[in-house]
Amino acid sequence: MSILELHNVSIRYITGDFKEIGLKEYFIRKMTGNYHVTEFWADKDVTFSLEKGDLLGIIGANGAGKSTLLKVISGIMEPTKGWIKRNGSIAALLELSSGFDGELTVKENAYLRGAMLGYTRKFMDETFKEIIEFADLKEFEDRPFKQLSSGMKSRLAFSIASLVKPDILILDEVLSVGDGAFRKKSEQKMQEMMGGGTTTILVSHSLNQIEDMCSKILWLDKGKQIEFGDDVHGICARYEEFLEKKNKSR
Amino acid sequence: MIKKLEKYSFLFQELVKRDFKKKYKRTVIGMGWSILSPLLQLLVMRLIFTQFFGRNMEHYTTYLFCGNLVFSYFSESTGQGMSSLMGNSSIFTKVNIPKYLFLFSKNVQSLINFGLVLIVFFIFCILDGITFTWKFILLIYPIVSLLLFNIGVGLILSALFVFFRDIQYLWSIFTQLLMYLSAIFYSIDSYNERMQELFLLNPIYLHIRYFRKIVIDGTIPSVWFHLLMIADVAIVLGIGCWMYKKYNTKFLYYV
Numbered sequence: 001m002s003i004l005e006l007h008n009v010s011i012r013y014i015t016g017d018f019k020e021i022g023l024k025e026y027f028i029r030k031m032t033g034n035y036h037v038t039e040f041w042a043d044k045d046v047t048f049s050l051e052k053g054d055l056l057g058i059i060g061a062n063g064a065g066k067s068t069l070l071k072v073i074s075g076i077m078e079p080t081k082g083w084i085k086r087n088g089s090i091a092a093l094l095e096l097s098s099g100f101d102g103e104l105t106v107k108e109n110a111y112l113r114g115a116m117l118g119y120t121r122k123f124m125d126e127t128f129k130e131i132i133e134f135a136d137l138k139e140f141e142d143r144p145f146k147q148l149s150s151g152m153k154s155r156l157a158f159s160i161a162s163l164v165k166p167d168i169l170i171l172d173e174v175l176s177v178g179d180g181a182f183r184k185k186s187e188q189k190m191q192e193m194m195g196g197g198t199t200t201i202l203v204s205h206s207l208n209q210i211e212d213m214c215s216k217i218l219w220l221d222k223g224k225q226i227e228f229g230d231d232v233h234g235i236c237a238r239y240e241e242f243l244e245k246k247n248k249s250r
Numbered sequence: 251m252i253k254k255l256e257k258y259s260f261l262f263q264e265l266v267k268r269d270f271k272k273k274y275k276r277t278v279i280g281m282g283w284s285i286l287s288p289l290l291q292l293l294v295m296r297l298i299f300t301q302f303f304g305r306n307m308e309h310y311t312t313y314l315f316c317g318n319l320v321f322s323y324f325s326e327s328t329g330q331g332m333s334s335l336m337g338n339s340s341i342f343t344k345v346n347i348p349k350y351l352f353l354f355s356k357n358v359q360s361l362i363n364f365g366l367v368l369i370v371f372f373i374f375c376i377l378d379g380i381t382f383t384w385k386f387i388l389l390i391y392p393i394v395s396l397l398l399f400n401i402g403v404g405l406i407l408s409a410l411f412v413f414f415r416d417i418q419y420l421w422s423i424f425t426q427l428l429m430y431l432s433a434i435f436y437s438i439d440s441y442n443e444r445m446q447e448l449f450l451l452n453p454i455y456l457h458i459r460y461f462r463k464i465v466i467d468g469t470i471p472s473v474w475f476h477l478l479m480i481a482d483v484a485i486v487l488g489i490g491c492w493m494y495k496k497y498n499t500k501f502l503y504y505v
């Protein structure tokens with residue numbers, strides 16, 4: 001049985017003048033006909049399924065619909081059309097370092113994040129030491145979070161996320177942060193998790209990383225699914241070719 | 251539902267902790283402010299209005315305090331709750347958790363403040379020579395009702411606030427007007443009967459009146475009065491829940 005199944009998932013995204021305008025502005029624009037709302041398909045007919053232990057890499061240029069797709073998979077958004085089936089728990093880390101609170105200490109933030117990911121307090125008490133050691137932030141434990149560098153922040157975020165044992169783990173641009181040493185450590189951790197049966201979805205702009213780690217690739221372009229399959233090197237090569245062509249025609 | 255509550259109880263505790271810490275950060279007397287502010291209001295009202303409204307009224311201080319107690323809880327809870335969803339937009343657009351938890355967390359804070367002021371209220375009652383009867387237990391009814399009413403209004407406001415930021419200014423004007431309409435420092439006896447009935451349309455007035463009936467008059471409001479309060483609560487809670495349900499996955503378009 002597949003652990004995650006998407007069938008013809010399409011998502012219509014709306015954007016436009018309704019954001020951040022006041023009531024006055026809203027009425028004026030409505031009356032003068034200057035009120036614009038744009039609808040577009042952020043994802044169109046995406047179909048794929050993942051098995052236990054798969055590591056899916058999603059590739060595509062900016063605006064290809066990667067983040068929107070992840071939001072649907074994690075349940076923050078609903079597909080406009082099509083359906084999605086999840087057979088297990090999901091831990092999603094989208095844009096890791098946001099959602100932390102600068103005023104709280106590192107420890108408090110770790111607990112808050114852990115709670116958001118659905119851990120229990122007991123679990124956090126037991127694993128906090130492990131988390132902080134993995135992130136190499138022992139001496140920062142009681143410092144306000146805002147004093148941390150951005151690399152440290154994402155190190156903490158990754159450490160918390162990777163200690164869960166969810167059935168599906170979603171990582172959005174997580175591994176491209178942190179210094180070389182930490183990157184190596186986190187890649188190792190990911191391999192370990194895959195061996196343990198966690199299905200992982202990874203978005204990264206580093207094609208090398210995806211090619212090295214992933215067992216399946218999904219290639220999106222402007223919301224459309226170009227390719228999906230386990231021919232990692234083949235798809236990556238075609239994607240690279242596609243990028244080159246695009247650069248040339250510019 | 252219960253399973254869900256259990257699942258999110260840890261998150262809820264952490265959110266409450268966070269909100270507490272942020273609210274009282276860098277303030278010298280911390281929670282003292284929350285008690286001090288309604289007390290100062292009470293003091294000013296007592297000094298000013300006794301001349302005009304309180305001369306032929308027994309227990310005018312308690313009369314004022316009943317109004318102040320209920321109204322300050324209402325305005326604090328709804329005012330603070332309004333920004334609860336928007337203020338956590340960086341969280342709910344990234345993690346799938348129940349969005350009402352943010353509001354509930356704020357409400358815990360104002361409920362605790364209310365509890366502290368309530369204790370001061372009882373102390374004032376003793377000083378004002380009020381006799382305590384078993385009927386005081388019935389005060390649980392307006393308290394629970396007010397809590398639910400505040401949650402309902404908070405749900406509506408926090409959802410609207412995501413769509414229109416102006417709502418905060420509108421709301422502060424509205425609460426100010428509502429304060430004058432809630433008979434906090436005057437008595438409605440001098441109005442004719444029809445006018446007096448109109449006051450019953452104001453849910454806040456209902457709660458204030460319940461307090462006064464029990465504490466000052468020592469009488470229990472009628473069954474109809476109870477039902478009227480439930481109806482108000484049901485309406486705002488219903489609208490609030492409906493909005494959260496309807497826009498659950500759509501809020502993120504607006505932030």
